[in-house]
Amino acid sequence: MSNAQLKKEIIAYSKRIGIDKIGFASADPFVTLKMRLKTQQDLGYQSGFEKGTLEERTEPDHLLPEAKTIIAIALAYPSKLKNAPRSKSGERRGLFCRASWGEDYHHILRRKLGELEKFIAERNPDEKCLSMVDTGELSDRAVAERAGIGWSGKNCSIITPEFGSYVYLGEMITTLDLPADTPLEDQCGTCNKCIEACPTDALIQGGQLDSNKCIAFLTQTKDFLPEKYREKIGNRLYGCDTCQVVCPENKGKNINNHPEMEPDPEVVKPLLEPLLTISNREFKQRFGSISGSWRGKKPIQRNAIIALAHFKEKSALPALFEVLKNDPRPVIRGTAAWSIGRIGGLETEKELKVAKERENDKEVLQEIEKSLETMKYE
Incomplete structure (x- = not known):
């Protein structure tokens, strides 16, 4: 042959x-x-x-x-996510990217x-x-x-x-020597919609990405998220689709050729508050089959805490107080302190001050102090 x-x-x-x-x-x-x-x-x-x-x-x-x-x-x-559950007051939801x-x-x-x-x-x-x-x-x-x-x-x-x-x-x-195909010509032309829409200006120019600014990368990190990016995250739990959603070449594209790729709405758009206390076993059972679980539950939990601040979800404050008090991980406690400060409210100052007295981690203390300085009381 x-x-x-x-x-x-x-x-x-x-x-x-x-x-x-x-x-x-x-x-x-x-x-x-x-x-x-x-x-x-x-x-x-x-x-x-x-x-x-x-x-x-x-x-x-x-x-x-x-x-x-x-x-x-x-x-x-x-x-396209069919039958997507609504994110509403008291039942805020996060989102995993399409990939x-x-x-x-x-x-x-x-x-x-x-x-x-x-x-x-x-x-x-x-x-x-x-x-x-x-x-x-x-x-x-x-x-x-x-x-x-x-x-x-x-x-x-x-x-x-x-x-x-x-x-x-x-x-x-x-090692087979098979005839090669011809590359396609670039068809982006003068369109810069993706560059203009990038929430963190991670697309330096067409085809050049600063990965350290990219939300898709940031949502996968395990440390404290730099404060300048926290509000940019929105309710994203894993990944970012902005540069794809705005691309004219993607308009109207929705392929359903592979049943195994079809999303479960409750998995890819989950309620945020239950994520704060999910166990390793529960996390693996619920999210272990999707690619967004590969870094474990910690980044997802941190991002969920940031998302609750994005929504200014006051009903989540008791759960965030518990995280700040009892979670053994400094990144999660510190992010909870930031989120509590962003949500604000009269009861938050007392909780943050109590937390400050018992906290020993330097970075968490910094987050508590910043929240006390910038907290809103409405």
Whole structure:
């Protein structure tokens, strides 16, 4: 079988197993990407979640010797939440971003790539393959761009003509020498809507992101959130969709090809107050199957506390007082102190002063003192 014929068979098989889009790229080094990543590194724009050295991230043969081709895949995910529960006074809700709806996409894409690997191995048992999804060394976006899946948008997402940027990406490095596809031309043009809409100005310019300012990154951190970003978070518990929602290429795009990606409204838009005291077991049972749970419950709880301040939810004050008094984690106590101060009310001053007397952690004390200084009494 010729390599061109094998490529056709792989494409046909990918459609049969539910892969929405597939592309093929050479495994040559990503020279331009390497320079861009070095610049990001020098400017301090990296998140710290990146894996591997610059060479491993840009030279596929460092990961798989004799690599010749990279097969890129994309699966489209839904953008509309059906039967979404209302967030109202006394029952405020947070929100997980669309990329955390349904089953964890890492598992879904790995299954698809595993099926592709098996299909290839049955026809070419001597060839080697190495698959990765998101947490691998290679840049999913750079591979997808080279493979013609879509163009790299100013919002730092791959934008496909068919599905917009609402796609999950994965790739497989292989020693097979398959014909490469042609990259798509950039179609963002003069549009800057994503850059203008970014809540924290994390998009420095088209295609350049300061990860440390990005809400999607900030919601995943475990330490105190810098105060200047707390009000920007709103009711986001995990991730941020702003730069995708405003993108004209995403208008009207809502794909429901994969039942396992369909969101449970009560999971992705949960009540905030119960999150403050959720146990590890309860958290795992309820949220463990979605990608937004990967950092554990602490960031989600901290973000829920910030969200209650965003809503100025006075009915949550008793629960926040309990957190400030009894939670063993300084980040959670300190964030609760900040939230209490932002919500305000006559009863809060007494609670904060009592907390100040018993508190030993320096950072928590700073949060209490700032809240007492800036507290509103209406």
